[in-house]
Amino acid sequence: MTKEPILSxxxxxxxxxxxxxxxxAIRRCSLDLYEGETLAIVGESGSGKxxxxxxxxxxxxSNGSITHGSIMYDGKDLAKYKKEKxxxxxxxxxxxxxxxxxxxxxNPLKKVGKQIQExxxxxxxxxxxxxxxxxxxxxxKVGIPFPExxxxxxxxxxxxxxxxxVVIAIAAACHPDILICDEPTTALxxxxxxxxxxLIRDLQKELKMTVIYITHDLGVVANVADRVAVMYAGQIVxxxxxxxxxxxxxxxxxxxxxxxxxxxxxxxxxLPTIEGTPPNLFNKIQGxxxxxxxxxxxxxxxxxxxxxxxxxPTHKAKTWYLDPRAPKIEQPEAIKRxxxxxxxxx
Amino acid sequence: xxEKEKLIELKDLQITFGTGKKKFVAVDHVNxxxxxGETFALVGESGSGKxxxxxxxxRINPVSAGEILFKGRRISGKISKELDLExxxxxxxxFQDPQASLNERAxxxxxxxxxxxxxxxxxxxxxxxxxxxxALREVGLLPxxxxxxxxxxxxxxxxxIGxxxxxxxxxxxxxxxxxxxxxxxxxxxxxxxxxxELKKTKGLTYLFxxxxxxxxxxxxxxxxxxxxGRIVELAEAEELFLHPLHPYTKALLSAVPIxxxxxxxxxxxxxxxxxIHDYSVDQPVWEEILPGHFVYGNxxxxxxxRREIEK
Numbered sequence: 001m002t003k004e005p006i007l008s009x010x011x012x013x014x015x016x017x018x019x020x021x022x023x024x025a026i027r028r029c030s031l032d033l034y035e036g037e038t039l040a041i042v043g044e045s046g047s048g049k050x051x052x053x054x055x056x057x058x059x060x061x062s063n064g065s066i067t068h069g070s071i072m073y074d075g076k077d078l079a080k081y082k083k084e085k086x087x088x089x090x091x092x093x094x095x096x097x098x099x100x101x102x103x104x105x106x107n108p109l110k111k112v113g114k115q116i117q118e119x120x121x122x123x124x125x126x127x128x129x130x131x132x133x134x135x136x137x138x139x140x141k142v143g144i145p146f147p148e149x150x151x152x153x154x155x156x157x158x159x160x161x162x163x164x165x166v167v168i169a170i171a172a173a174c175h176p177d178i179l180i181c182d183e184p185t186t187a188l189x190x191x192x193x194x195x196x197x198x199l200i201r202d203l204q205k206e207l208k209m210t211v212i213y214i215t216h217d218l219g220v221v222a223n224v225a226d227r228v229a230v231m232y233a234g235q236i237v238x239x240x241x242x243x244x245x246x247x248x249x250x251x252x253x254x255x256x257x258x259x260x261x262x263x264x265x266x267x268x269x270x271l272p273t274i275e276g277t278p279p280n281l282f283n284k285i286q287g288x289x290x291x292x293x294x295x296x297x298x299x300x301x302x303x304x305x306x307x308x309x310x311x312x313p314t315h316k317a318k319t320w321y322l323d324p325r326a327p328k329i330e331q332p333e334a335i336k337r338x339x340x341x342x343x344x345x346x
Numbered sequence: 347x348x349e350k351e352k353l354i355e356l357k358d359l360q361i362t363f364g365t366g367k368k369k370f371v372a373v374d375h376v377n378x379x380x381x382x383g384e385t386f387a388l389v390g391e392s393g394s395g396k397x398x399x400x401x402x403x404x405r406i407n408p409v410s411a412g413e414i415l416f417k418g419r420r421i422s423g424k425i426s427k428e429l430d431l432e433x434x435x436x437x438x439x440x441f442q443d444p445q446a447s448l449n450e451r452a453x454x455x456x457x458x459x460x461x462x463x464x465x466x467x468x469x470x471x472x473x474x475x476x477x478x479x480x481a482l483r484e485v486g487l488l489p490x491x492x493x494x495x496x497x498x499x500x501x502x503x504x505x506x507i508g509x510x511x512x513x514x515x516x517x518x519x520x521x522x523x524x525x526x527x528x529x530x531x532x533x534x535x536x537x538x539x540x541x542x543e544l545k546k547t548k549g550l551t552y553l554f555x556x557x558x559x560x561x562x563x564x565x566x567x568x569x570x571x572x573x574x575g576r577i578v579e580l581a582e583a584e585e586l587f588l589h590p591l592h593p594y595t596k597a598l599l600s601a602v603p604i605x606x607x608x609x610x611x612x613x614x615x616x617x618x619x620x621x622i623h624d625y626s627v628d629q630p631v632w633e634e635i636l637p638g639h640f641v642y643g644n645x646x647x648x649x650x651x652r653r654e655i656e657k
Contacts, residue, residue: 044532189391190557194601194615216531219560219603223610242607260535261605262564270542271535271564277500342608 005032006210007056007095007178012079013068014048014055014234023281025051027234028069033178033210038201040213040221040242042257043231046278049214052231053180055079057095058087093123096176100183102163106155112166113139113151116173123174138169141206143199161192168199175207182214197224218261222246227314230254233279233289240315247339249331250309250317252297253290259334272332288319298326350381353519353551354403358412359422361398372398373575376412377632380519385545385552387566387583389559389598395575396555400521403553404437405430416519431465438512442524444504448496454507455492458482461515481510485540502533509540513548523555538565560602563587568638571595574620577632581639591641591651594618623647 014026025048033039041049054060056071058081071078074094081087099105107115116135121127126134132151139147142165155163164184171179181200185193197220204211213224221228221242228245230238230253238251249255258264259272276293279285288294291301300306300320309322321329361373373395380386388396401407402422403414409422421433441447448457458478461467468474479489485506496504505525512520522541526534542565544550556562562569563583570580571594579592590596597618604610623630628644635641635651643651 044530190559191391191597191601191618194603195617197603198615217603218531218605219610222605222607223603225607246605246607257531258605260532262535262538263560263605265535265564267564270539273535273539274532338606342606345608 003034006035006073007031007033008072009052009056009069010072011069012052012055012066012071014051014060014064015067016061016064018063021282025064025234025281026055027281027285029231029235030069031229031236033212035177035210036208037226038204038211038213038224039227039229040215040225041229041231041236042216042218042221044216044257044278047231048234049231050182053097053182053212053214056178056180057091057097058084059091059097092119092171092176093174094176095178095180096171096174097180097182098164098167098171098184101187102160102167103187105167106163108155110154111152112155112158113147116166116169119170119173134173135169138173139166141203142166142169142172143195144169160188161196164188164192164196165199168196168203172203172207172209175209177210178212179204179209180212180214183216184213185220186215186217193220200224218246218258219263230257233285234281235289235318237290237319238315238317240311240317244312244315247335247342248311248315249335250311250315250322251290251319252294252321254317255332255335256293258338259332261334264334264338272334296329350384352379352415353382353417354380354553355415355418356399356403356412357415359399359402359409359414360411361395361402361407362410371575373402375632376572376575376577378570378577378580380551380553382518382551383545383549384567385554385565387554387556387562387569388572389556389562389569390572391557393574394572396572397523399572400439400523400553400555403519404439404521405433434461434465435467435515436517437519437521438515438517440505440508440512440520440522440525443528444501444508445528447508448504450496452495453492454482454494454496457496457507458492458511458514461511467515477514481514484513484544485510486536500533501529502536505529505533505537506540509537509544513544517550519551519553521553521555524557525554526561527557534561541565558602559598560604571598573618576642577640578642579640581636585636585639589639589655591635591639591654592643593622594620 009031011028011030012026013028016023016025029052043049055066066079069079113135116138117131120131120134136147136151139150144150144162144165185196215221225242228240228242229236232253238254256274260274265271274293279289287303288301288306291297298320306318306320308316308318310316320326356376356378359373359376363370363372390396398407402409413420414422455478458481459474462474478492482489482491487506526537529537554566566583569583569586570577573594579595590599597616600616625644628646630642630644632640632642633648641651
């Protein structure tokens with residue numbers, strides 16, 4: 001690829017100290033983010049998808065820190081940022097975040113308009129009437145009717161979907177380069193979810209943002225993403241364009257995730273499941289972290305960590321299955337069915 | 347279709363909350379039957395009244411008009427003590443959030459056997475113990491888990507405990523209220539498989555309450571779509587997906603994200619606007635438009651739906 005990444009994380013390791021023990025939440029994880037794209041990070045809870053992206057904004061809990069690697073953005077290494085003062089030049093201005101639950105991410109005692117205005121005043125140094133004008137514009141941009149009236153209302157006067165629109169307005173108020181959406185629609189109804197996804201897409205075009213979605217809903221991923229990164233136990237195990245991940249995935253964990261979806265199952269037959277639990281991140285993991293849960297794991301999976309194998313210039317997977325020495329392994333039925341139905345439609 | 351045994355019948359059901367000025371009609375004119383051995387899904391947005399119906403069947407919410415029949419006997423309103431006990435035993439519920447629905451201070455042993463204890467449904471301590479062990483085994487947990495507390499389990503395991511608690515009463519009918527919505531993607535399949543397996547081995551009938559139409563397609567035989575307390579469409583699962591008629595059903599179907607990028611990119615989002623219905627003169631009815639396919643609409647709309655079917 002010739003395009004320069006806008007943000008580039010390399011070999012990032014994040015550790016938390018818990019009761020005197022070290023938990024490695026992110027195990028040497030790399031990620032390139034390209035300008036204007038929508039990248040979705042998927043994985044089960046505890047896979048580290050939130051922690052990883054929070055480290056781009058210096059929002060890790062106080063017992064956690066980046067212990068290795070670099071996060072290059074705009075010529076600076078964010079992994080070296082320690083002081084709150086440094087982070088303030090990035091957070092909200094350049095990189096911004098939308099949280100999952102609009103009930104808890106707004107201040108219930110402050111007028112909605114003021115909360116948007118606050119973000120503008122703090123980050124752009126614009127004060128008073130002018131900031132208010134911008135806040136009103138922002139309310140209109142996120143599709144809230146009667147912005148003048150809504151400006152003076154409190155969060156409890158808004159429905160869940162409208163509240164999430166306000167949260168998006170706050171995050172996008174300073175026209176950030178990168179918008180991180182952490183499960184932005186999980187707490188919402190499906191019909192509202194579709195509207196919010198469209199809103200984020202429209203804003204992205206208008207404000208020329210790069211968007212990272214963190215989600216476990218593969219339906220949402222199929223809807224929004226240009227590229228997908230699949231995360232398991234603190235590592236990205238497969239990258240690819242959205243079509244490569246859905247129609248031609250190669251990592252056994254991606255297979256398992258897709259196969260277990262009821263939407264892709266065959267009625268009357270049991271769904272393929274992922275047995276067992278993710279590994280304990282307090283311990284050192286040997287080999288492929290997913291091997292203990294993979295019924296078709298190879299002997300080497302338990303001994304040596306697989307490197308990334310390139311399938312196409314945009315598609316990489318971290319599995320020994322792709323080693324030329326590995327026995328031939330077939331993709332599971334669900335993926336074949338998905339591909340067949342895509343090709344059938346032409 | 348041959349005659350199937352009706353397990354649950356809802357007749358013109360209305361459920362209201364509050365009285366006087368504050369009266370709120372949560373569910374109105376709901377009519378449907380649930381046949382023995384089927385999985386009947388009720389789908390709608392939050393606040394549409396789907397959970398309220400489930401709770402009315404298990405006698406948690408009182409019914410303000412209409413009636414509910416269980417095996418042909420009325421179970422809504424005032425009923426005899428014996429029948430009440432039977433409903434408690436035969437109609438059980440599985441809840442959405444396994445973090446909130448289990449008593450944090452009780453051991454699994456007590457949580458599972460609480461129903462037995464309340465109604466003295468066991469011979470002696472040994473009988474109770476055996477029943478708990480069996481229930482745990484049936485949901486794929488180890489019998490020794492009985493002596494642990496809920497916080498020691500993962501989300502999927504907790505939901506299994508919730509299912510074991512329902513099973514120990516030997517129910518015939520189970521209301522599953524969004525049983526997988528709060529679970530992680532990787533364990534949803536396990537719980538769905540378990541529910542399907544129990545349906546076969548125990549001959550259970552489910553009322554499956556959900557907001558996600560795409561999940562419901564996989565597990566249910568028939569689907570009813572509810573909007574603002576009214577059922578707007580009811581059909582067999584495949585039929586509903588192939589020929590949705592009511593505009594609200596179409597809107598819901600278009601909003602559900604499908605894990606298939608090419609299809610998602612070409613899909614058009616339909617937004618439902620309730621003001622398109624003009625019910626001022628022409629009153630809407632609940633009509634069986636095709637065998638087994640019901641839709642709610644007035645004569646003019648039904649005419650339009652019929653033309654749509656012919657196409």
